[in-house]
Amino acid sequence: MAAYGASPEAVDQWTQARNAEPEDVQIYHCNRETLRVWLMLETQWKRDLFSGAWLGLDYAAIDTVHRLAGLTCSQKRFADLREMEATALPILNRKS
Template sequence: MHHGTAGKKLIAAALHDLGGGSKSVDPKTIEDLRRADAPPEIIADYERRAKQQNDFIVHPDNWDAVRLFISCRTQWRRGGFNGAKVGLDYVAVQVVAEARNIKMTEDTFSGLQIMEAETLRLINERN
């Protein structure tokens, strides 16, 4: 499957996210904490973690897809006897997109699928 330059950058973002795991801090999370009047020490902890994480530059055209993918970390469907990840739950993805105010365009959805496919490929390679 040929993805072009944008696809390669999305694959790199999926790889970065897979390596970053729960240590990655989405800037939107900090904004959400502020809006929710979270305690200052919690906001400060998230800001500290955000500064410490490795930066990964995302092309502006890919930002919505990357943000949606990261926000959907807990929305994987599992199957088989071992409960392996088989793909994202697209109904849940739509709910997350609406909650995060991310417009689900064809490009955003395609980018999400590129990142999903790369993540599944890597998980299957490891097993």
């Protein structure tokens, strides 16, 4: 990260977060597959090439992930993923 211009503080913060023990969370069974797809989409975000701002999920990848996972993408699941994306974008784009 330092090679890409991240400050030493940002590198330390990222390293500490990455090495932290994961917290246990409970997921309702009805949300299990949506969360599973969300986690599989972690590398499928679009970013602005100039500002680095997070723009959102690559929607074409949503169908691909479902197909490769043997799942069907319902309208409800797509809406749920879009809601998760809308919640994540302000956090991802927050200025430190």
